[in-house]
Structure formats: C-alpha cells, structure tokens
Amino acid sequence: MKPAARTLAAIDLLDRLDEPDNIPVDKLLADWGRQNRFAGSKDRSAIATKVYGVLRRRAQLDWWLQRAGGDISNRSRLLVWYKFRRDMPMERIEENFDGTNYAPEKLTEREKRVLIELDGQQLMHGCQPIAAKGNIPDWLEEKMTKLYGNKVIEHLAAFNQEAPVDLRVNTLKSSRSAAIKALEAEEIIVDPTRLSPIGLRLEKRQPLSGTKSFRDGLVEVQDEGSQLAALLADTKPGHKVVDFCCGAGGKSLAMAAEMENKGRIIACDVSEARLKRATQRFKRAGVFTVETRTLSSERDKWIKRRAGKLDGGFNRVLVDAPCSGSGTWRRNPDQKWRTTEQDLEELSKLQASILDSSARLVSPGGRLIYVTCSIFEEENEAQVEHFLKENSSFFLHPIAKIWGEKFPSPCPTDADTLRLNPLDHGTDGFFVAVMERKL
Numbered sequence: 001m002k003p004a005a006r007t008l009a010a011i012d013l014l015d016r017l018d019e020p021d022n023i024p025v026d027k028l029l030a031d032w033g034r035q036n037r038f039a040g041s042k043d044r045s046a047i048a049t050k051v052y053g054v055l056r057r058r059a060q061l062d063w064w065l066q067r068a069g070g071d072i073s074n075r076s077r078l079l080v081w082y083k084f085r086r087d088m089p090m091e092r093i094e095e096n097f098d099g100t101n102y103a104p105e106k107l108t109e110r111e112k113r114v115l116i117e118l119d120g121q122q123l124m125h126g127c128q129p130i131a132a133k134g135n136i137p138d139w140l141e142e143k144m145t146k147l148y149g150n151k152v153i154e155h156l157a158a159f160n161q162e163a164p165v166d167l168r169v170n171t172l173k174s175s176r177s178a179a180i181k182a183l184e185a186e187e188i189i190v191d192p193t194r195l196s197p198i199g200l201r202l203e204k205r206q207p208l209s210g211t212k213s214f215r216d217g218l219v220e221v222q223d224e225g226s227q228l229a230a231l232l233a234d235t236k237p238g239h240k241v242v243d244f245c246c247g248a249g250g251k252s253l254a255m256a257a258e259m260e261n262k263g264r265i266i267a268c269d270v271s272e273a274r275l276k277r278a279t280q281r282f283k284r285a286g287v288f289t290v291e292t293r294t295l296s297s298e299r300d301k302w303i304k305r306r307a308g309k310l311d312g313g314f315n316r317v318l319v320d321a322p323c324s325g326s327g328t329w330r331r332n333p334d335q336k337w338r339t340t341e342q343d344l345e346e347l348s349k350l351q352a353s354i355l356d357s358s359a360r361l362v363s364p365g366g367r368l369i370y371v372t373c374s375i376f377e378e379e380n381e382a383q384v385e386h387f388l389k390e391n392s393s394f395f396l397h398p399i400a401k402i403w404g405e406k407f408p409s410p411c412p413t414d415a416d417t418l419r420l421n422p423l424d425h426g427t428d429g430f431f432v433a434v435m436e437r438k439l
C-alpha cells in the first residue's frame with residue numbers, strides 16, 4: 001500500500017472506533033487485516049502504529065488543534081500527530097494526503113495554516129491541563145489526581161506506554177528455568193518478572209503462537225498483575241474452587257497449576273464464546289481439573305442450588321469482575337475514550353450483584369477473592385467496603401500475610417488490599433481483595 005492509502009485506512013479505523021458499538025481496537029485491527037488481504041504485514045503494522053499513536057496522544061492532539069484553529073476530527077488528529085513526528089517533513093505529510101484514489105483528500109488551506117502554527121512546537125506544552133498532558137478525557141482528571149496526587153502525570157505517562165508481553169510458566173509442564181531455556185532455543189529472549197515467581201517478560205514483542213514452547217503449553221500469555229491476582233487466591237491441591245467470571249480461563253489455568261491438577265475448578269461465565277476458548281487453553285496446558293459452566297447471569301439457578309447444598313461450599317471463589325478495564329489502558333487506549341460515568345455506575349451495580357451472589361458459594365473458612373483490572377475506587381475499595389458491611393460473616397484477609405507466605409519479593413503494599421499500577425509495579429492496573437468467611 002502507498003503511504004496515503006495507509007493514512008486513509010488509519011483515519012477510517014479511528015472513525016470506526018468512535019461508533020457506539022465498542023469494538024476494541026485490537027479486534028478492529030485484526031478484523032481489518034482479515035478483510036483486506038491485499039495489505040501485507042508491514043502495511044498492517046504501519047496502520048496500527050498510526051491508530052495507537054493517535055489514541056495514545058488524543059487529548060494533546062486536540063489541545064493543539066484547538067489552539068491552532070483546526071477542527072477536531074480523526075483526520076486532523078492524524079495530521080497533527082504526523083506534524084509532531086521528527087521524520088515527517090511537509091513533503092511527506094502532503095504525500096500522505098495526496099487526494100488520489102484510496103487516499104485522503106488533499107490538505108485544505110486551513111489545515112496548512114494549522115501546520116504552520118505548530119512549527120517549532122513540542123507535543124507537550126507547559127500550559128496544557130493535566131487531562132491533556134496525561135491524555136485522558138477531561139472528566140477523568142479529578143479522579144486520576146485523587147488517585148495519584150502529585151505523581152499523576154508520571155502515572156498517566158506510564159499508562160500511555162506500550163505494555164510488555166508477559167508469560168506465565170505452566171508449572172504443570174515446566175519450571176521457570178526450563179521454560180527460559182526452551183524459549184531461548186527458539187530465539188525468544190525473556191527475563192524473569194520482578195514480582196511473580198512464575199512470570200517471564202519478553203525482551204521484545206514477538207509472535208509466540210507458532211512456537212513449540214507455546215504449542216506444547218509450557219507458557220501462557222498473561223500479564224504479571226493477572227498472575228499475581230490468581231496466585232493470591234492461594235489455591236491448594238485438592239481444593240474446590242469456582243472461577244466465577246473466568247472469561248477465556250487465564251486465572252483458572254494459573255490456579256489449576258497451583259493445585260498441581262488435584263481438586264476441582266468450576267469455571268463459569270455468561271459468555272459461551274469465551275468458555276470455548278478457555279476449554280482449548282485447558283487442553284493445551286494439560287489441565288484436566290476444570291469444568292466449564294455457562295451462567296445465564298450472576299443469579300443463575302445453579303448458584304442457588306449449590307449454595308443450598310449441605311456438603312460445604314467451595315474453598316475459594318475467585319471473582320474477576322467485569323470492569324472498566326482502566327488498568328489495561330496501555331493495551332487498550334481506546335477504552336479510556338469510551339468509558340463514561342454512566343458506564344461506571346452500571347458496572348458498579350453489576351459488580352456488587354456478582355459479589356453478593358458468588359459469596360453464597362464460599363464455605364466457612366473459605367475465601368472470596370475479588371479482582372478487577374480497574375484502578376477506580378468505586379469498582380474496588382468501595383465494592384469491598386460495601387460487601388463487608390452487608391456481609392458480617394466475612395472479614396478481610398490482609399494481602400501482606402498471603403504475600404509473605406507465597407512470594408520471595410517484599411509485599412508491594414501495607415494496605416489490606418492490593419492495587420497494582422504500571423508506574424510502581426510494571427504491571428497492568430489490578431485490584432485484589434481477599435475476604436474470608438468466618439468458621
């Protein structure tokens with residue numbers, strides 16, 4: 001594809017992301033690649049760089065557009081993003097807007113004036129408000145400042161970096177050192193992760209799905225934060241466990257390995273498609289203690305039936321709740337432009353309802369582990385506080401206690417719950433609370 005065709009494709013994709021059906025950017029790009037087979041891997045990668053580039057810098061690009069008198073559109077955003085790249089002199093920008101077939105219209109006089117206004121400027125400007133400097137929507141500025149205080153800009157910058165690729169070693173099939181060697185033999189260089197004792201971090205982004213190590217189930221792709229959340233469930237061989245919102249099974253896989261394939265995990269979700277993907281992953285990993293269950297909702301009749309059983313409930317119920325995904329902005333920068341205050345309110349209600357229902361499955365002395373990949377208080381601490389107020393038979397089990405028993409690294413928090421973030425921990429944003437039912 002010529003440069004202008006790539007530019008047009010990127011603008012079209014950015015416009016598509018503004019539509020209300022919430023297709024995540026990674027899926028949109030993958031679908032586009034499948035539907036446009038004429039595009040080679042270099043084309044796809046160049047288009048993705050432009051799309052992510054604009055999504056990660058959107059608030060700053062809009063700030064400059066307003067200041068320089070441009071209109072706010074994805075075409076203008078990409079144009080200004082080009083302008084701030086050192087490798088894009090005016091001739092190259094014009095080449096990307098050449099007005100031919102399969103290319104964006106030629107630059108207007110107004111657009112050219114905007115570009116002249118930006119001559120000699122840097123994307124970051126001292127007069128930008130926090131929301132612009134940190135590339136978040138205005139309504140999130142107060143929330144993020146409350147969370148991160150005077151380090152808010154640094155935190156937002158960390159949320160704007162590309163996330164590393166982390167792997168979890170499947171201890172049913174390998175040790176960390178053996179997995180490092182097996183990957184090295186396939187020219188994949190990894191380093192041990194800092195916090196998770198079973199994690200590896202790729203030195204550089206590389207396709208993994210074709211490698212023997214991956215196909216043989218020695219490793220699974222899983223963010224280090226997600227690994228820690230699963231490990232903090234502290235499952236033991238022989239336990240009975242429910243993974244209440246199991247999705248494609250990431251945490252079930254980690255728990256099954258911790259349980260040495262002994263015991264039973266019931267992996268539930270309302271999405272059949274995700275459960276199907278989970279089943280394939282269990283097979284590859286050699287996990288045979290997991291059975292899947294499709295729920296109609298968090299109030300599914302199965303829960304009522306199980307909760308009423310006399311044979312004691314489950315030792316562990318892990319709730320990896322549906323959430324805003326604000327902890328994963330490094331991977332999904334589109335998400336922050338889509339989440340609204342109303343979404344947060346609706347999600348909070350759903351989370352409370354899921355917690356309330358799933359708690360009924362926990363046996364006396366058993367634990368309810370509440371996890372989100374969100375950084376927002378209303379989805380995290382506030383949920384736990386509300387739950388404990390309504391459920392006096394549960395108490396908070398301090399994270400530091402479990403951490404000290406399981407991990408060689410020092411516990412990153414002295415609070416009773418754990419909140420991870422990219423700047424301090426190098427992981428996605430995650431929240432974990434462990435609540436125990438009194439005997």
Ligand SMILES: C[S@@+](CC[C@H](N)C(=O)[O-])C[C@H]1O[C@@H](n2cnc3c(N)ncnc32)[C@H](O)[C@@H]1O
Pocket residue numbers: 226244245246247248249250251252268269270271274295297298320321322323354373
């Ligand atoms: C954060 S994702 C889970 C990710 C998964 N645990 C993992 O580690 O890969 C949340 C999941 O909750 C599921 N979900 C949404 N509403 C639900 C409900 N009412 N009851 C149970 N699961 C629900 C979604 O389908 C989604 O798979």
